[in-house]
Amino acid sequence: MRIKNCKPAIIPVLFLLLLTQACNLRPRPDVEDIFEQATEMQRNKRPTEAMALYYEVLSRTDDPHIQSRSYYNLGSIYLWDRVFDKAADAYTQAYQRDSLLCDTSDMVKTLEALGTIRHILGDSIGNIRLYNRAIHLARLIKDSVNLAEIYRLHGWHFLEKNNFDSAAFYTRLSIDFSQKPAKLYATLAEIHRHRFDVDSARYYFNLGIHAPDTKDRMTSLMLSAQLEHHLGNDSTAYNQLLTYTLSADTLYAQQKTLEIEKLAYQHEAELKIRQVEERHRLYIGLGILALTVAASAFLLALQNQRRKKREEQLKYEAALQGLNEKIALLKDNLNANDREREALLQHTEEQIAHLRAVTLKRTAIGRRILLLSEQDSKDKRNVRVLTEKEQTELRKAVTDIYADETARLKERYPRLTEGDLLYHCLASAGFGTFAIALCFGNTDTGIVAQRKRRMKLRMEATGNEMSCE
Numbered sequence: 001m002r003i004k005n006c007k008p009a010i011i012p013v014l015f016l017l018l019l020t021q022a023c024n025l026r027p028r029p030d031v032e033d034i035f036e037q038a039t040e041m042q043r044n045k046r047p048t049e050a051m052a053l054y055y056e057v058l059s060r061t062d063d064p065h066i067q068s069r070s071y072y073n074l075g076s077i078y079l080w081d082r083v084f085d086k087a088a089d090a091y092t093q094a095y096q097r098d099s100l101l102c103d104t105s106d107m108v109k110t111l112e113a114l115g116t117i118r119h120i121l122g123d124s125i126g127n128i129r130l131y132n133r134a135i136h137l138a139r140l141i142k143d144s145v146n147l148a149e150i151y152r153l154h155g156w157h158f159l160e161k162n163n164f165d166s167a168a169f170y171t172r173l174s175i176d177f178s179q180k181p182a183k184l185y186a187t188l189a190e191i192h193r194h195r196f197d198v199d200s201a202r203y204y205f206n207l208g209i210h211a212p213d214t215k216d217r218m219t220s221l222m223l224s225a226q227l228e229h230h231l232g233n234d235s236t237a238y239n240q241l242l243t244y245t246l247s248a249d250t251l252y253a254q255q256k257t258l259e260i261e262k263l264a265y266q267h268e269a270e271l272k273i274r275q276v277e278e279r280h281r282l283y284i285g286l287g288i289l290a291l292t293v294a295a296s297a298f299l300l301a302l303q304n305q306r307r308k309k310r311e312e313q314l315k316y317e318a319a320l321q322g323l324n325e326k327i328a329l330l331k332d333n334l335n336a337n338d339r340e341r342e343a344l345l346q347h348t349e350e351q352i353a354h355l356r357a358v359t360l361k362r363t364a365i366g367r368r369i370l371l372l373s374e375q376d377s378k379d380k381r382n383v384r385v386l387t388e389k390e391q392t393e394l395r396k397a398v399t400d401i402y403a404d405e406t407a408r409l410k411e412r413y414p415r416l417t418e419g420d421l422l423y424h425c426l427a428s429a430g431f432g433t434f435a436i437a438l439c440f441g442n443t444d445t446g447i448v449a450q451r452k453r454r455m456k457l458r459m460e461a462t463g464n465e466m467s468c469e
Contacts, residue, residue: 031061035070047077068097068106075113088117108138108146112153119157127157148178155187164195182211186219193227201227209240214247221247232362238355245348249341256337260330267326271319278311356401357429365393366429373435383443394439398425415458423451 038053054070061067075090095110115130131150138146155170168191175181175188185208192200205227208220221244229237282304289300360366368390375383386394395418399406402425409416409424416424419440426436433445440447 031057031063031066034060035066038070039073042073042077047081051077064097064100065103068094068101068103071097072106072110072113075110079113079117084117084121088114091117104137104141105143105146108134108141108143108150111137112146112150115150116153119153144177145179148174151177152184152187155191159187159191159194162194164191167191180213182208182213182217183219185211186223189220190223193223198227198231209243215251218244218247218251234355234359234362238352241351242348245344249344252337252341256333260333263326263330267322274315278315282308353428356405360397360401360425360429363397365390365397369394369431369435369439372438373432377434377443377445380443383438385438385441385443388441391439391441395422398422401425402428413459413462415462416455417458419451420455420458423448423455 038050041050071090071094075087078087098106111134115127118126151170151174155167158167171188175184185204189201189204205224211217225237225240406421437448
């Protein structure tokens, strides 16, 4: 068959094909699919787009359950944006529909949210009334999860008002009902700290620190370190702060791993969706062509086959380009993570050095050095220096506080003497040249400069030996 003889029949067929593709015919998504898209956008921190979809859902359905969930999620978005009047209206609409459905669990959650809004607006009476109503309903259905959350919020609100007895009472109730009480130990410990009950605060901090979940231990470690530092227990504070830093690094690495996996799954899902959409459009086109133009089936099938190959090639090239872009993005993210980790390690080392310096200066011999350093350095005859006994005490204190630092220096620079190590530790603690000279039983600061120069030469000599080997 010659192509020129088929031209009159092909023209309307091609027109119908182009019209079908231009219209991009596909089934209109149902309400549940739109609701799922909205919740996914809300989880991905795209509230504006999620709100538009929620309002579209409300305009297209009379189902009270879907309407209730849509209004509840809208209330959550408005509450996060601190638009309290619209948040209260949305939660009220959700509560009305939950009441019609007799969904007590959702009613409890909505009452809890409305009570929180009342608290933020300063209406303590309305807050307590709504919370008590939610507690009553939660007890009827034995909803321990919501009971724990409401009691936790109750306790937190009383803590903000410095009503520590009520705060402790409701926090303990929350612990009794909570499935993960470890998260509340830090709050209860803070309440006891505000009441100046240090022993009880330490007890609950220790319960939180020994929680099985790493994330639950973080708050207790940080607040306990602050308490111990305030009480002067810098060694304990340092150990807890170091544990907190290591835990934060672990959680950060886990989070980044999950983000990378999520990106990979998202990319795979997008590819599958595009494949399904392409097949959907192809089937529609083939169906219309089969019904409309039986006489031109061979030519249209040939054209469709060529188009399919071209689309598959373009899809493959687009997928390959997208994969390369995501690989480059992941590499950039990994490099950024390395820089952030190095900055965090440097900050931790600075904090450790500061804690060591503070600890040394708070010892008896440290205070003695600070006192002697206030003497007039010009009056050489009347200047008092550390005695042999005090120098021995100083070496012992420095050895205890800077044990790991001196061990590291000895391993790296074996030529350094005990005096060199003592000078390095005193200089790291922030003592001046005159104070360091007094620590070595001298009044002349020039001797300290000579010691510093000899120490530098020994370190350079060790470096030269290692390079020669």
